[in-house]
Amino acid sequence: MPTRKLVLAVSAFSALTLLATGCSSGSDSSASDKKTITIWSSMDQPIIDGLKAKVNPEAKAQGITVQWRKVDNINQIIVQKVQANDAPDIALLPQPGIIKDFATKGKVTPLDDVLDIPALQKSMTPGTLDVAKVNGKTYGLMVSMNVKGLVFYPKKAFEAAGYTAPKTLDELNALTEKIKADGKTPWCLGIEAATATGWPATDWFENLVLKYGGVDKYNEWISHKIKFDSPLVRQAAAQFEKIAFTDGNVLGGRKSIASNNFGTAGNPMFQSKPGCYMYQQGSFITGFFPKAVQKNLDSEVGVFGLPPVTAGGDNPVEGGGDTASIYQDSPAARKVMKLLAATDVGTTAAKNGSSFISPHKDFPLSNYPLKTTQSIAKVAYDSTGFAFDGSDAMPTAVGTGSFWKEMTAWISGQESLDAALKNIDASWPVS
Amino acid sequence: MVSQVLSTVLTVLAGVAAALVVYWVLNKLAEALPGPWENRIKPYFYVAPAVAAIGVYLVYPTIITVINSFKNSDGSRFVGVENFVKLLQTPAFRQTLLNTLLWIAIVPAACIVVGLFVATLADRLSFRAEKAAKTIIFMPMAISAVGSATVWRFMYAAQPAGQPQTGLLNGIVTAFGHDPVPWLQQSTLHSNSLLLMVMLLWGQAGFAMVLLSAAIKGVPAETLEAARLDGAGEMRIFWRVILPQIRGTVITVFVTVLITVMKVFDVIYVTTNGAFNTNVVGLEFFNQLYTNYNYGYASAIVVMLLIAIVPIMIYQIRHFRAEEPA
Numbered sequence: 001m002p003t004r005k006l007v008l009a010v011s012a013f014s015a016l017t018l019l020a021t022g023c024s025s026g027s028d029s030s031a032s033d034k035k036t037i038t039i040w041s042s043m044d045q046p047i048i049d050g051l052k053a054k055v056n057p058e059a060k061a062q063g064i065t066v067q068w069r070k071v072d073n074i075n076q077i078i079v080q081k082v083q084a085n086d087a088p089d090i091a092l093l094p095q096p097g098i099i100k101d102f103a104t105k106g107k108v109t110p111l112d113d114v115l116d117i118p119a120l121q122k123s124m125t126p127g128t129l130d131v132a133k134v135n136g137k138t139y140g141l142m143v144s145m146n147v148k149g150l151v152f153y154p155k156k157a158f159e160a161a162g163y164t165a166p167k168t169l170d171e172l173n174a175l176t177e178k179i180k181a182d183g184k185t186p187w188c189l190g191i192e193a194a195t196a197t198g199w200p201a202t203d204w205f206e207n208l209v210l211k212y213g214g215v216d217k218y219n220e221w222i223s224h225k226i227k228f229d230s231p232l233v234r235q236a237a238a239q240f241e242k243i244a245f246t247d248g249n250v251l252g253g254r255k256s257i258a259s260n261n262f263g264t265a266g267n268p269m270f271q272s273k274p275g276c277y278m279y280q281q282g283s284f285i286t287g288f289f290p291k292a293v294q295k296n297l298d299s300e301v302g303v304f305g306l307p308p309v310t311a312g313g314d315n316p317v318e319g320g321g322d323t324a325s326i327y328q329d330s331p332a333a334r335k336v337m338k339l340l341a342a343t344d345v346g347t348t349a350a351k352n353g354s355s356f357i358s359p360h361k362d363f364p365l366s367n368y369p370l371k372t373t374q375s376i377a378k379v380a381y382d383s384t385g386f387a388f389d390g391s392d393a394m395p396t397a398v399g400t401g402s403f404w405k406e407m408t409a410w411i412s413g414q415e416s417l418d419a420a421l422k423n424i425d426a427s428w429p430v431s
Numbered sequence: 432m433v434s435q436v437l438s439t440v441l442t443v444l445a446g447v448a449a450a451l452v453v454y455w456v457l458n459k460l461a462e463a464l465p466g467p468w469e470n471r472i473k474p475y476f477y478v479a480p481a482v483a484a485i486g487v488y489l490v491y492p493t494i495i496t497v498i499n500s501f502k503n504s505d506g507s508r509f510v511g512v513e514n515f516v517k518l519l520q521t522p523a524f525r526q527t528l529l530n531t532l533l534w535i536a537i538v539p540a541a542c543i544v545v546g547l548f549v550a551t552l553a554d555r556l557s558f559r560a561e562k563a564a565k566t567i568i569f570m571p572m573a574i575s576a577v578g579s580a581t582v583w584r585f586m587y588a589a590q591p592a593g594q595p596q597t598g599l600l601n602g603i604v605t606a607f608g609h610d611p612v613p614w615l616q617q618s619t620l621h622s623n624s625l626l627l628m629v630m631l632l633w634g635q636a637g638f639a640m641v642l643l644s645a646a647i648k649g650v651p652a653e654t655l656e657a658a659r660l661d662g663a664g665e666m667r668i669f670w671r672v673i674l675p676q677i678r679g680t681v682i683t684v685f686v687t688v689l690i691t692v693m694k695v696f697d698v699i700y701v702t703t704n705g706a707f708n709t710n711v712v713g714l715e716f717f718n719q720l721y722t723n724y725n726y727g728y729a730s731a732i733v734v735m736l737l738i739a740i741v742p743i744m745i746y747q748i749r750h751f752r753a754e755e756p757a
Contacts, residue, residue, distance in 0.1 A: 188591075194584075195704040252591020252611075258706075259589040259613035268594055275594060397723035408706045412616050423523075429504065429723070 031330040034089075036065045039336070041092035042074040043322050047144055047356045050349025055339050064332045078327075082107050087327035090336060096140055096323050097393055099132040103139040109326040110137040114334045115341045123343055127215060127316065127386030128359040132323055143340055144349070145321035145359040147305075147380045148282040148389065149207035154269040155302035158277055165304035167311040169211065173242060179277050180248050187243060188276035189250045189257050190265025191411065198404030199391065200262045201240075201411060204280065206390040207306050207318050208236035215316045215385040222390040224428050228421040237417055244411065251276045258412040263288040270300060280306065282319075283357065283376045298371040305379035316385030320392075321359060395429050402427035453480060493737070500730035504723075514731035527710040530624050534695060534711060538628050538635070539688040543681060545632065546639025550647055551669065553640075565644065569637035576634060580701035583630045587614040587702070618708040627709055630698045635691065639684045646680035647673060679754045686747045693740055712736055 037059070041048060052068050059066045069088070071077055075095050081087045082102060093099055102108045111117070117138055120129055124142070132140025151172075153163075161182065166172040179186040191200040210218045213232045220226045221233065245254050251268055252260060266285060268275025270293045279285075286297060293300045308315035324340050326333050339345060343363055349356040350367040357373065361381035365374045380386070391399040406420035415423075457476040461469050503510045518524045549568050553561045571579060588598030592610045596602045601611040617623045650673050658668045674681075696713035703709045705718065712732060720729035 194702075195700055197704060197706055250591075252594070255613055255616065256589065256591040256611075258616055260591060268591070275591070397725070401718065401722040405704075405706055412613075412707060414616075414618060414707060427723075429725075 031328070034330040034332045035063060036067060037090060037330075037332050037336045038067045038069060038088040039090045039092070039324075040069050040071045040074060040078070040088045041322055042071055042094060043092065043144055044355060045070060046352060046354030047349050050352045050354055050356060051143070051340075051345060053348045054345055055336070058339050059336055062335055064335060066336055082327065089328045089330065089333040090324055090326055090340075092143055092322040092324045093140075094320060094322055095392065096131040096388060099140045099323060099325050100134050102325070102327075103132065103134040103137070107327065108139050109329045109333075110139055111141060111326070111337065112137055114326070114337050115141065120341060123360050123362050125359050125361050125380050125386055126384055128321065131321070131386070131388060132325065140323035140325045141337065141341055142321040142323045142359040144346070145357050145380065146283050146319055146355070147357065147376050148203055148318040148320070149210075149306040150281060150283060150285075150303050150376060150379060151306060152266060152269070152279050152281065152285065153277055153302045153304075154274050155300055157274045158302055161277075163277065165302075166307050168307050169239060169309055172307055173239075176243060176246075176249060176278075184274070185248065185251045185276045186278055187250045188260075188266050188268055188279040189244055190260030190262045191257055191408065192259050192261045192265075193263075196400070196404065197258065198406075198408040199400075200281070201257075201407035202391045202399075202403050203282070203318075203389075204240050204244075205233070205236055205407070206387075207280075208239050209233060209390070210316050210318050210387050211306060211308055212236055212239075214314050215387050218316070218387050218390065222393045224394075224425075228424040229418075233421060234417075237421070241417070254411065254413065258408050284355070286372065287355075301372055303372060303375045303379075305383070314384050315382070316387055317380055317383035318387050318389065319380060320389055397427055397429050398424060450480075496730045496733050496737075499726050500734045502727050502730075504725040504727050506726045510727065514727045515735070518728060518731055523710070524715065526708055527705075527712060527715050530621065530708070530710060531693070531712045533621055533624055534628060534631075534692050535689065537625070538631055538692045539685050541628070541632055542635050542639045542688045543643075543685055545636040546643045546684065547681075549636070549640045550644035551673075553644065554647055565640065568640050571634045572637040574634070576631075576697040577701055579634050580630055580698040583633075583698075584702055587626060589613040615703050615709070616707045621708070623703070623707055624709050627699055627702060630702070631692070631695060635688055639688065642680055642684050643677065646677035650676045679750070682750055683747070683754075686743060686750075689743060690740060693736060 043051075048068050048070055052066070056066050071091075074091065074093060075098060078087065078091055078093060079098065087107075099108060103110075115138075117129070120141075125145070128142045128145065129138060131142060132138065151165075161179075161184075163175060163179065166175050176186040191198055193199055206218075209221055209232060212235050213221065213226075217226060217232060221230075226232060244250055244257060247253070250257065262281070263285075266276075266279030266281065266288070267290055269277065269279055270290055286294065286301065289297075289301065305315075305317060324337065326337055343358070343360040346356055346358040346360075346363060347367055350358060350363075350373075351369060353369055357377050357380065358367075359380075363377070363381075365377060368374045368377060391403050393399065394403065402424045406415065406424050409415040410417055410420040454477070457479070458473075461473040461476050464472055499506055500514055501509055501511060503513075549564070553564045556564060574582075585597060586599050587601075588596070589601050589611045590596050590598075592605075596605050596611055598611075598614075600614060605611055614626055615623050617626075654672055654676070655668060658672045663671065694713050695711055696717055699705060699709055699711055699714050700717065705711075705714050712735070716729050716732040716736070719725045719732060
């Protein structure tokens with residue numbers, strides 16, 4: 001029976017090769033002649049496709065095959081894989097805190113010898129190169145970013161009424177008063193998100209703490225060196241209170257905030273007689289706008305970043321991003337990392353209409369097909385610093401627990417600000 | 432999908448086969464014993480795997496939980512009764528306990544009332560109408576608690592005034608020209624907890640009705656006729672003749688719903704996640720474990736719950752034994 005022999009032979013051969021590759025991926029001796037690089041990420045498929053279209057041909061020219069894999073809940077899986085010594089060559093994580101943790105344990109390769117750091121300092125949005133820095137060494141390179149603290153407005157009605165984007169927080173308050181004086185409702189605000197109710201309020205807080213305190217104070221706050229019950233956080237709270245609790249500022253008033261879903265809260269902006277004129281959210285929210293608005297995003301929607309305290313002064317921005325690190329060091333992995341660090345690596349991803357935003361401020365805005373995306377990118381590129389989502393970086397007991405809950409309790413009037421801030425401080429786990 | 436079904440089927444088959452092998456081997460072992468010992472030992476061999484399973488999956492975790500309740504948040508150090516003391520000192524946790532008590536006091540009783548009411552009235556309908564009414568009341572039982580809570584969220588949803596309301600209640604309220612009410616935020620006198628209880632009641636009433644209806648149908652017709660001949664009114668017949676005869680079923684339903692309520696978690700998790708002072712013990716346990724990673728608090732909460740549930744279970748088992756015809 002020749003077929004059976006063939007099957008046997010094939011299976012024996014594949015078993016051997018499996019064994020061989022299984023051995024080689026673990027040993028260092030073969031790292032120097034490695035030809036295939038695996039990259040894991042949890043980015044949207046269109047972004048991966050765009051990066052792949054750009055990176056793979058360039059890698060091929062150097063004799064390297066790059067395999068991209070989309071891994072959902074990569075944050076958990078990468079920890080398991082690193083513990084099992086089975087990590088991919090390169091992975092892009094949305095949580096830089098995990099990379100820092102790996103760095104202190106020596107599980108990721110420092111990029112200082114791999115990349116031209118001083119050149120990148122100039123090319124990238126301020127602060128984005130520091131998100132995975134440990135003891136002065138750079139362990140992560142942000143490849144794709146998103147921006148928070150954006151104020152969206154209904155472009156046509158906003159401009160017809162003669163309103164302009166404010167340059168300072170005081171001007172933002174003045175604009176709020178002006179819209180109200182015109183007999184309209186300035187803000188839409190909703191923090192309802194089912195089991196995660198409250199998180200949009202924490203975004204408001206993070207952005208305001210960042211504007212008032214700057215990146216360094218902000219980082220001290222998210223590591224609890226600055227307490228919630230502190231002048232800085234109270235300053236942020238006072239500004240939020242001014243916007244959210246003043247009569248007539250918010251569509252539906254203060255009592256509607258905690259029951260208004262964040263996804264749809266901004267939609268009254270696009271009614272024929274706008275229900276409100278401003279809605280603060282992250283860059284992702286455009287995907288929640290009504291279909292008709294999404295179709296004509298550029299003509300329907302305008303956007304500006306939450307303004308700084310003083311015009312032209314320190315103006316850091318909050319956001320997120322996917323940060324690449326080398327988990328299995330090899331010459332090939334280093335070469336691919338260099339390709340990922342190029343400003344134009346995102347050209348195709350940006351042009352194919354994905355939600356991709358490049359962290360390189362010298363990335364030509366004209367690469368983004370949408371004016372809205374250009375404005376959002378410009379908010380980041382013009383900023384003076386970058387901070388990661390604070391509640392994501394806090395211990396979960398606070399970041400996805402008390403911070404959400406106490407903000408909800410305060411905003412819905414069940415608790416005083418004083419009690420809310422003190423309760424959050426008390427909930428911080430003692431380590 | 433296919434591979435999942437296949438692996439499920441294979442797992443079940445393998446499990447059953449393994450169990451058969453275990454029993455076969457035990458049986459052979461017993462048979463190998465000399466003379467009378469075979470029959471003396473055999474019953475224990477047959478009971479042993481079940482006892483072992485209960486030990487591994489039930490008793491052992493319970494003991495570990497009790498031990499953990501006296502340890503700190505990551506289980507690295509013994510802290511005595513600190514977890515219990517601290518929890519009971521927190522005003523928020525006391526409110527959580529109060530909410531749970533409210534659930535216990537209201538839901539099982541309400542379930543019995545609604546179930547009895549429907550069962551008694553349906554009993555007087557024509558055969559078809561009775562079937563239809565019971566089917567409608569029973570239907571929510573087929574929906575998972577998370578599913579029903581998701582649906583009920585739309586009942587209580589609130590949009591800002593002037594906006595189209597997607598919530599049924601606010602649709603009605605605004606149709607009469609009032610401002611929409613953020614229902615789930617109405618914490619005065621814990622009224623939002625009552626709104627959440629309605630959700631569980633909606634799901635559990637069908638269960639109560641089916642059992643009670645069966646019991647009512649089991650009441651001998653002679654006793655009813657005798658009462659009628661003696662000139663008793665329908666209300667009196669219900670209270671004096673029917674109810675005493677179905678008392679056992681009422682207690683069983685009450686206790687079953689009571690235990691469900693003490694562990695209630697999903698309907699509140701989905702709707703408010705404990706915000707607006709609607710937290711209950713079951714949800715607090717979940718959040719201590721999976722949000723705060725505080726194993727000490729989580730275990731302490733479970734131990735408190737255990738202490739509260741055990742007497743009820745003992746009562747239920749006793750009652751069950753007494754009901755069983757000798």
